[in-house]
Amino acid sequence: MNDAARKLAPLAKDQADQHYREAPNNLEAEQALLGAILVNNDAFYRVSDFLKPVHLFEPLHRRIFEVAGDIIRMGKTANPVTIKTFLKADEKVGDLTVAQYLARLAAEAVSIINAEDYGRAIYDLALRRSLITIGEDMVNIAYDAPLDMPPQSQIEDAERRLFELAETGRYDGGFQSFSDAVTLAIDMAATAKDRDGHLSGISTGIHSLDGKMGGLQRSDLIILAGRPGMGKTSLATNIAYNIAAAYEPEVQPDGSFKARNGGVVGFYSLEMSSEQLATRIISEQTEVSSSKIRRGDISEADFEKLVACSMMMQKVPLYIDQTGGISIAQLAARARRLKRQRGLDVLVVDYVQLMTGSKKSGENRVQEITEITTGLKALGKELNVPIIALSQLSRAVESREDKRPQLSDLRESGSIEQDADVVLFVFREEYYVKNMEPRDEFDPKYEEWKMQMEKVKGTADVIIAKQRHGPTGTVKLAFQSEFTRFSDLADSSFTQYEH
Structure with a gap:
C-alpha cells in the first residue's frame, strides 16, 4: 500500500463510520418508562406535562404511549389487556406479537420512582434529534444556495425553528389534537378566574x-x-x-x-x-x-x-x-x-x-x-x-x-x-374644539364654544x-x-x- 492510500484508509473508515451514525435514542429507557406506566398508571402523570408521543423514537412505542395516555385521561386503567385492542394485532416485534411485547414490558418494569428520569432522558434525546434535523437542513440549504432563500432568510428561518424548539420541544408546528386545544381553553378560564x-x-x-x-x-x-x-x-x-x-x-x-x-x-x-x-x-x-x-x-x-x-x-x-x-x-x-x-x-x-x-x-x-x-x-x-x-x-x-x-x-x-x-x-374631541376657538372673546359664538369646550375638556x-x-x-x-x-x-x- 503506497503512502497516499495509507493516509486515505483511516479517512475512508471515518467517513464510513459517519455514514452509519444512528440518531440519538434510548430504546431501553422507552421500554422502562412504558413498563412503569403499564404497571402503575400514576407514572404517566409524572411525565405527561413535558413528554408527548412524538418525543419517543420507536413508532410502536409512540403508539403505546399515545393510547395509554388517552385511556388514563378518560379515568380508565391502561394495562397490556386494555391497550392491545387499540394496536394492530398482526404487528410483530422480532418474534413477539404486540400482545406478548406489552406483557413483556409490564413484566420487566422497574420502579415507578424512576419514571420521570426516563421521561427526561427520552425528551432530551428527542431534542437532540430535532437539533440534528435543523442542523442538517441548514447545511444542505447553505450548500444548495437556492435563489428563493438568500442567507439572511435562512438565518431567520433557522432562528425561528430553534426558538420553537426551545419553547415547545418541537418545531414542526403541525396539527394539534382537539383534546389539547380544549385543555388549553380550560386552563385559560382557570387563569382568568384566579387573576386580578x-x-x-x-x-x-x-x-x-x-x-x-x-x-x-x-x-x-x-x-x-x-x-x-x-x-x-x-x-x-x-x-x-x-x-x-x-x-x-x-x-x-x-x-x-x-x-x-x-x-x-x-x-x-x-x-x-x-x-x-x-x-x-x-x-x-x-x-x-x-x-x-x-x-x-x-x-x-x-x-x-x-x-x-x-x-x-x-x-x-x-x-x-x-x-x-x-x-x-x-x-x-x-x-x-x-x-x-x-x-x-x-x-x-x-x-x-x-x-x-x-x-x-x-x-x-x-x-x-x-x-x-x-x-x-x-x-x-x-x-x-x-x-x-x-x-x-x-x-x-x-x-x-x-x-x-x-x-x-x-x-x-x-x-x-x-x-x-x-x-x-x-x-379626542377636545383637540378639534380647541382649534375652533373664536379669536374675539366678545364674539357671540364664544360662549357657545366655551360651553362645548367645558363638556369635552x-x-x-x-x-x-x-x-x-x-x-x-x-x-x-x-x-x-x-x-x-x-x-x-x-x-x-x-x-x-x-x-
Missing part, C-alpha cells in the same frame, strides 16, 4: 377598557390608530407601563417564570428615543409636566419626586428598542431573543408605517404594509403574546364634518383591518371598531394632556360594561 379583575387576557390597567376587551388576549394583533395629536403613543405607553408595573412572576415546575399578573413588555419605539419615552412615563407617574422636565423648570420637591419615581421604575420589566426603520424580520428576531433571555408577555410597536418590509415589496407600499401586518400577526401567534401595533390614519378624517375615525381611514392598506383581531381608535374616546371576540363600542376615558395620562373617568366607570 377576572380577565382572560392581560389587564391594560384601565378598567373600563378591560371591561370591553377582557384584557389583551394572547396572540392577538391589536391595532391602535389615531390622527397626530390624539395621544395614541401616550395610550400605548400608559398601557405598557401599567402592565410592566403590575408584573408578578410565578415559578413553573421546570424552573421558568410565568406572569401571574401584569407581564414583561417589549416596546419598539421607532419614532421617539428611549429617553423621550422614559420622560413621558416619569411625567405620567409623578404628575410633573413633561415640558417642565425637559426645560429643567422644576422645584427641589418635584426633583426628589422624579428621583424616587426613577428608582422604582428601574425594577419594572419594560424593555425599549429605539431602532428606527426596523424590518419585520429584525423585529421578530429581537422579540424571540427577548423572550428567551428575559421573558415576554406583551409587545408594542410604535408605529407600523415606520417599519420596513423586505426588498421584494419595496416598490409597492401597500404590499409592504400587508407584509408587515401579516408578519406581526404570525409573530404574535409564534410567541403567544398580544401585539399592540400603532398605526396612522389617513387625512380623510380632517375633511369630514364628523372627525370620528372609521375602519376605512386606516392608512395604506386594507390588510391592517383584515389582520387585526382588535382595532382601537383614539379620538379632559376626556378622550377609545372607539373599539373591531373585535373578534367581544363587542364593539366606545369607552370614555379621562385624559390629562400635561402628564400625557389616560385613566378611567370617575363618574362613568360603571357604565362602560353595558353594551
Whole structure:
C-alpha cells in the first residue's frame, strides 16, 4: 500500500463510520418508562406535562404511549389487556406479537420512582434529534444556495425553528389534537378566574377598557390608530407601563417564570428615543409636566419626586428598542431573543408605517404594509403574546364634518383591518374644539364654544371598531394632556360594561 492510500484508509473508515451514525435514542429507557406506566398508571402523570408521543423514537412505542395516555385521561386503567385492542394485532416485534411485547414490558418494569428520569432522558434525546434535523437542513440549504432563500432568510428561518424548539420541544408546528386545544381553553378560564379583575387576557390597567376587551388576549394583533395629536403613543405607553408595573412572576415546575399578573413588555419605539419615552412615563407617574422636565423648570420637591419615581421604575420589566426603520424580520428576531433571555408577555410597536418590509415589496407600499401586518400577526401567534401595533390614519378624517375615525381611514392598506383581531381608535374631541376657538372673546359664538369646550375638556374616546371576540363600542376615558395620562373617568366607570 503506497503512502497516499495509507493516509486515505483511516479517512475512508471515518467517513464510513459517519455514514452509519444512528440518531440519538434510548430504546431501553422507552421500554422502562412504558413498563412503569403499564404497571402503575400514576407514572404517566409524572411525565405527561413535558413528554408527548412524538418525543419517543420507536413508532410502536409512540403508539403505546399515545393510547395509554388517552385511556388514563378518560379515568380508565391502561394495562397490556386494555391497550392491545387499540394496536394492530398482526404487528410483530422480532418474534413477539404486540400482545406478548406489552406483557413483556409490564413484566420487566422497574420502579415507578424512576419514571420521570426516563421521561427526561427520552425528551432530551428527542431534542437532540430535532437539533440534528435543523442542523442538517441548514447545511444542505447553505450548500444548495437556492435563489428563493438568500442567507439572511435562512438565518431567520433557522432562528425561528430553534426558538420553537426551545419553547415547545418541537418545531414542526403541525396539527394539534382537539383534546389539547380544549385543555388549553380550560386552563385559560382557570387563569382568568384566579387573576386580578377576572380577565382572560392581560389587564391594560384601565378598567373600563378591560371591561370591553377582557384584557389583551394572547396572540392577538391589536391595532391602535389615531390622527397626530390624539395621544395614541401616550395610550400605548400608559398601557405598557401599567402592565410592566403590575408584573408578578410565578415559578413553573421546570424552573421558568410565568406572569401571574401584569407581564414583561417589549416596546419598539421607532419614532421617539428611549429617553423621550422614559420622560413621558416619569411625567405620567409623578404628575410633573413633561415640558417642565425637559426645560429643567422644576422645584427641589418635584426633583426628589422624579428621583424616587426613577428608582422604582428601574425594577419594572419594560424593555425599549429605539431602532428606527426596523424590518419585520429584525423585529421578530429581537422579540424571540427577548423572550428567551428575559421573558415576554406583551409587545408594542410604535408605529407600523415606520417599519420596513423586505426588498421584494419595496416598490409597492401597500404590499409592504400587508407584509408587515401579516408578519406581526404570525409573530404574535409564534410567541403567544398580544401585539399592540400603532398605526396612522389617513387625512380623510380632517375633511369630514364628523372627525370620528372609521375602519376605512386606516392608512395604506386594507390588510391592517383584515389582520387585526382588535382595532382601537383614539379620538379626542377636545383637540378639534380647541382649534375652533373664536379669536374675539366678545364674539357671540364664544360662549357657545366655551360651553362645548367645558363638556369635552379632559376626556378622550377609545372607539373599539373591531373585535373578534367581544363587542364593539366606545369607552370614555379621562385624559390629562400635561402628564400625557389616560385613566378611567370617575363618574362613568360603571357604565362602560353595558353594551
